[in-house]
Amino acid sequence: MTITAAQGFRAAGVTAGLKPSGKSDVALVVNDGPSDVAAAVFTTNRCKANPVLWSEQVLEGGKAKAVVLNSGGANCYTGPEGFQTTHASAELVAQKLGIGAIDVVVCSTGLIGEQLRSDKLMSGITEAAAGLSGTGGLAAAEAIMTTDTRSKEALREGGGWCVGGMAKGAGMLAPALATMLVVVTTDAQVDSETADRALRAATRATFDRLDSDGCMSTNDTVLLMCSGASGVTPDEAELTTRLTEVCHDLAQQLLGDAEGADHDIAIEVVNAATEDDAVEVGRSIARSNLFKTAVFGKDPNWGRILASVGTTNAVFEPGALDVAFNGVWICRDGQPGESRDKVDLTERAVNVVVDLKAGTEKATIWTNDLTHAYVHENSAYST
Numbered sequence: 001m002t003i004t005a006a007q008g009f010r011a012a013g014v015t016a017g018l019k020p021s022g023k024s025d026v027a028l029v030v031n032d033g034p035s036d037v038a039a040a041v042f043t044t045n046r047c048k049a050n051p052v053l054w055s056e057q058v059l060e061g062g063k064a065k066a067v068v069l070n071s072g073g074a075n076c077y078t079g080p081e082g083f084q085t086t087h088a089s090a091e092l093v094a095q096k097l098g099i100g101a102i103d104v105v106v107c108s109t110g111l112i113g114e115q116l117r118s119d120k121l122m123s124g125i126t127e128a129a130a131g132l133s134g135t136g137g138l139a140a141a142e143a144i145m146t147t148d149t150r151s152k153e154a155l156r157e158g159g160g161w162c163v164g165g166m167a168k169g170a171g172m173l174a175p176a177l178a179t180m181l182v183v184v185t186t187d188a189q190v191d192s193e194t195a196d197r198a199l200r201a202a203t204r205a206t207f208d209r210l211d212s213d214g215c216m217s218t219n220d221t222v223l224l225m226c227s228g229a230s231g232v233t234p235d236e237a238e239l240t241t242r243l244t245e246v247c248h249d250l251a252q253q254l255l256g257d258a259e260g261a262d263h264d265i266a267i268e269v270v271n272a273a274t275e276d277d278a279v280e281v282g283r284s285i286a287r288s289n290l291f292k293t294a295v296f297g298k299d300p301n302w303g304r305i306l307a308s309v310g311t312t313n314a315v316f317e318p319g320a321l322d323v324a325f326n327g328v329w330i331c332r333d334g335q336p337g338e339s340r341d342k343v344d345l346t347e348r349a350v351n352v353v354v355d356l357k358a359g360t361e362k363a364t365i366w367t368n369d370l371t372h373a374y375v376h377e378n379s380a381y382s383t
Helices: 050-061 079-097 118-130 137-143 192-205 237-255 275-286 289-296 303-309 372-379
Strands: 009-014 025-031 035-041 066-070 104-106 153-159 162-168 181-186 221-226 264-272 322-325 328-332 348-355 362-366
Touching: 009 118, 009 137, 009 264, 025 118, 025 137, 025 221, 025 328, 035 050, 035 181, 035 192, 050 079, 050 104, 066 118, 066 137, 066 181, 079 104, 079 118, 104 221, 137 153, 153 192, 153 237, 162 237, 181 237, 192 221, 192 237, 221 264, 237 264, 237 362, 264 275, 275 289, 275 303, 275 348, 289 303, 303 322, 303 328, 303 348
Parallel strands: 066 104, 181 221, 264 348
Antiparallel strands: 009 025, 025 066, 035 221, 153 162, 162 181, 264 362, 322 328, 322 348
């Protein structure tokens, strides 16, 4: 019940028949206030789904009172009919709650290019509105799953206030402000400017550093809703810390559920000239299929890492690079270091460190290996 752990929130998750599996597929989260402050980050993919286009308008005022989410269809590239379905979703939620449609964020996830069954979605919204509960967080988290194998929730306590969150995502996990559908709630008293800064800082250091498969979704949304029901106003630093902890927790759960993955990989780039350099290098490695397949094969092939580093604009001397796999420095000064035989890649967690020796900045990018199961999952996704 993490998204409903914060005071002032109710949620529900129901089965509307949008998924062929017959599993739950419509979620509703409502902020009963007294505050309706909200902030969000959205995909920067230029090909945005109808719900993103709608929700961007909602969040222009820094407020939202509810969010309705469906799995079983992305409602992207579905033309005017698809946008009307999004609009009608918001209007029906507003009618059921006695609020305005412009107060309702809409999120969808699933297959692109297929019309949502509007009749089923509307029936699901009606049922969800009737079933709203202060203990409905888990049901909502389960209703937004697509290829996820488990729901993702996280909670952190402040001094008399808390932050809770839910997320979905197992494929198309690549950064650009957001990488999945995420709803985060807090009962702290927060103004809209502070909420926006805190969310962007948290997202930048967590979801934006998750790069599972290099594929950016059309529907990505991370939404923060603030009820103010605790009566506590934390300072911005504390709010950002707790929010970042929740986002990090959720990001790691997404990584651990990545489609078909056998290894969760942390790529630490250290001693970079700038943080941007560290991020660029880490992301280049994370997006190398050669590197990812090597890890799948339990092969600590550091040559593939250096080849990826060399494609970046980061500051470094090619002959000075060091690379470690799980604490074993197998490359020193651009040459063979300790024996590869010392590296054990049988466990799921893999840690790679790349030392650029160009400064004092650092960053970590999280990714996973590329497996036969990932190829199978995504080759048959729409069938």
